[in-house]
Amino acid sequence: MDTVKADTVKIATVKADSTEIDTAVADTIKVVNEKIDYWKKTNKVGVNLSEVAFINWNSGGNNSFSALLHGLFGRKYKKELLNWNSTLAVKYGFNAQEGRELRKTEDHLEINSNFGYRRDSVSNWYYSAKFNFNTQLTYGYRYPNTDSPISKFMAPGYAFLGVGTEYSAPEEDLTVYISPVTQKSTFVLDQALANEGMFGVQPAIKDAEGNILKDGERIRTEFGFLLSSAFTKQIFDNIGLNQQLKLYSDYLNKFGNIDVDWELNLDLQVNDYVKANVGSHLRYDDDVKFKQDLDGDGKLETGGPKVQFKQLLGVGVVYTF
Numbered sequence: 001m002d003t004v005k006a007d008t009v010k011i012a013t014v015k016a017d018s019t020e021i022d023t024a025v026a027d028t029i030k031v032v033n034e035k036i037d038y039w040k041k042t043n044k045v046g047v048n049l050s051e052v053a054f055i056n057w058n059s060g061g062n063n064s065f066s067a068l069l070h071g072l073f074g075r076k077y078k079k080e081l082l083n084w085n086s087t088l089a090v091k092y093g094f095n096a097q098e099g100r101e102l103r104k105t106e107d108h109l110e111i112n113s114n115f116g117y118r119r120d121s122v123s124n125w126y127y128s129a130k131f132n133f134n135t136q137l138t139y140g141y142r143y144p145n146t147d148s149p150i151s152k153f154m155a156p157g158y159a160f161l162g163v164g165t166e167y168s169a170p171e172e173d174l175t176v177y178i179s180p181v182t183q184k185s186t187f188v189l190d191q192a193l194a195n196e197g198m199f200g201v202q203p204a205i206k207d208a209e210g211n212i213l214k215d216g217e218r219i220r221t222e223f224g225f226l227l228s229s230a231f232t233k234q235i236f237d238n239i240g241l242n243q244q245l246k247l248y249s250d251y252l253n254k255f256g257n258i259d260v261d262w263e264l265n266l267d268l269q270v271n272d273y274v275k276a277n278v279g280s281h282l283r284y285d286d287d288v289k290f291k292q293d294l295d296g297d298g299k300l301e302t303g304g305p306k307v308q309f310k311q312l313l314g315v316g317v318v319y320t321f
Contacts, residue, residue, distance in 0.1 A: 038077055038078060038079040039075060039076065039077050040075075040076040040077075040078070041074065041075055041076075042072060042073065042074035042075075042076075042087075042320075043072075043073055043074075043320065043321045044071065044072045044073075044318055044319070044320050045070070045071045045318070045319055046069075046070055046071075046275070046316055046317055046318035046319065047067060047068065047069050047070075047316050047317060048067070048068040048070075048093075048277070048314030048315060048316030049065075049066070049067050049068075049315075049316055050065070050066045050067075050314070050315075051064070051065045051066070052064050052065075062097050062098045062099060062100075063097070063098040064095065064096065064097040064098065065095070065096045065097075066093065066094070066095045066096075066105065067093060067094060068091065068092070068093035068105070068106055068314055068316070069090075069091070069092050069093065070089075070090065070091045070092075071088075071089070071090045071091075072087065072088075072089050073087065073088045073089075074086065074087040074088075075087075080121060081117055081118050081119070081120070081121065082115075082116070082117055083114075083115070083116040083117075083118075083126060083168070084113075084114070084115045084116070085112075085113070085114045086111075086112065086113040086114070087110075087111070087112045087113075088110070088111050089108070089109075089110045089111075089112075090108070090109055090110075091106045091107070091108040092104075092106060092107055092108075092137060092138075093105040093106030093107075100144075101144075101146065103143055104138065104140065104141075107136040107137055107138055107140065108134065108136060109134065109135055109136065109137055110132070110133070110134040111131075111132070111133045111134070112130075112131070112132050113130070113131045113132075114128060114129070114130045114131075114166070114177075115128065115129045115130075116128040116129075116166055116168070124167055124168055124169050125165060125166070125167055126165065126166045126167075126168060127163075127165060128163070128164055128165055128166035128177060128179075129162070129163045130160070130161075130162055130163075130164070130166075130177060130179065130226075130228075131159075131160065131161050132158075132159070132160040133157070133158065133159045133160075134157070134158050135153060135154050135156065135157035135158070135187075136151060136152075136153060137153055138152075138153065139151070139152050140152070149190075149193075150193075150198075151193070151198075152189075152190050152193070154187050154188075154189040154190075155187070155188045155189050155190040155193050155194075155198075155199075156186055156187060156188055156198070156199040156288075157186070157187035157189070158184065158185070158186055158187070159184070159185040159187070160182055160183070160184050160185075160226060160248075161182070161183050161185075162179035162181055162182030162183065162226055163179060163181050164177060164178050164179030164180060164181065164182075164226070165177075165178055165179075166178070172231075172233075173231065173232040173233060174229070174230070174231050174232075175229065175230045175231075176227075176228075176229045177226070177227070177228045177229070178226075178227055179225070179226040179227075180225055181223075182223070182224055182225065182226040182248070183221065183222070183223055184221070184222040184223075184224060184226075184248060184250070185219060185220070185221050185222075186199055186200055186201060186219070186220040186221075186222070186287070187218065187219055188201045188216075188218050188219075188220075189218055191215060191216070191218065194215065194216040194217065194218045195212060195215060195216040196216070197216060197289070198288075198289060199220075199287060199288055199289075200220050200285075200286075200287025200288070200289075201216060201217050201218060201219070201220045202216055202217040202220070203216045204216040220287075222250040222252070222253065223250065223251055223252060224248055224249050224250040224251050224252075224255070225248070225249050225251070226246065226247070226248050227246075227247045227248075228244075228245060228246040228247070229243075229244070229245050230242075230243065230244045230245075231243045231244075238268060238269040238270070239266060239267070239268055239269075240266070240267040240269070241264075241265070241266060241267075242263075242264075242265045242266075242267065243262075243263065243264050243265075244261075244262070244263045245260075245261070245262045245263075246259075246260075246261040246262075247259070247260060254286065257286050258284075259284065259285045259286070259287075260282065260283065260284045260285075261282075261283050262281070262282045262283075263279065263280070263281050263282075264279060264280050264281075265277060265278070265279035265280075265312075266278045266279065273317050273318060273319065274315070274316075274317060274318075275315075275316065275317075275318045276313075276314065276315045276316075277312060277313070277314050277315075278312070278313050279311070279312040279313075280309070280310065280311050280312070281308075281309070281310040281312070282307065282308065282309050282310075283307075283308040283309075284305070284306075284307050284308065285305065286305050287305070288305055288308075289303060289304060289305060290303050290304070290305070290306050
């Protein structure tokens with residue numbers, strides 16, 4: 001009788017073990033069959049607004065309204081040894097003030113795409129290829145003169161294409177890209193601006209009376225060295241720091257003369273939708289000549305290069321989807 005009970009216990013144990021094995025196998029198959037999503041997407045759109053209105057205000061002042069529309073769209077693919085990150089950023093701002101024409105305050109379109117491959121899964125160094133393109137959307141003026149545009153869509157436009165190596169540390173949100181082989185193309189597709197030699201393109205050839213014998217070139221190609229870095233850090237729970245720096249020097253034309261593009265931003269988060277931004281943007285390009293009134297006669301003439309600097313402060317609504 002005892003033998004029969006023992007056999008019954010053994011059979012029950014075998015059945016229990018078999019059930020556990022079947023469950024484990026089923027769970028494993030379920031995990032394998034689940035689709036692994038290697039893509040990470042970013043979609044952000046927002047608007048910053050500011051307004052001042054006066055009614056019988058003793059101290060005086062002009063009514064004004066400002067708006068900045070911005071969008072950021074990104075797609076990132078990361079799987080084992082591959083890393084592909086692409087972004088599209090758009091900004092457009094304007095200011096309306098009583099008794100004055102509508103003026104543009106921000107105008108920027110930028111596309112970035114970076115492809116990287118590393119030898120093993122523990123290395124932070126990637127063999128990398130990078131593409132960057134940026135331009136503006138509408139006419140730019142030296143206010144209050146709105147008769148002669150100083151810039152337009154694709155005048156200028158810039159494209160960078162290069163190969164090199166990139167250090168990426170996800171835990172620190174730091175990337176450093178080094179490219180000893182980078183082609184920079186400058187586009188000035190407006191012939192009038194190209195004839196003046198704006199943004200470094202070859203100007204038109206003219207006779208002694210100022211008649212154009214040969215139109216200016218609309219595309220300039222350079223070959224040089226590019227160093228860029230990006231750093232993001234959450235300083236506090238509601239304050240984030242974002243920094244981007246690009247340094248470029250042409251091998252064939254004044255090597256050592258460095259083009260600088262540096263952005264520094266602080267993002268202040270009030271809640272999930274309301275955010276504030278404090279930022280600065282510094283640029284210097286020796287090929288960008290500025291139009292200014294050199295003789296005081298009201299006519300704009302092409303001068304030399306200058307450091308470009310912009311400071312931003314905005315509060316607005318951001319929607320992420």
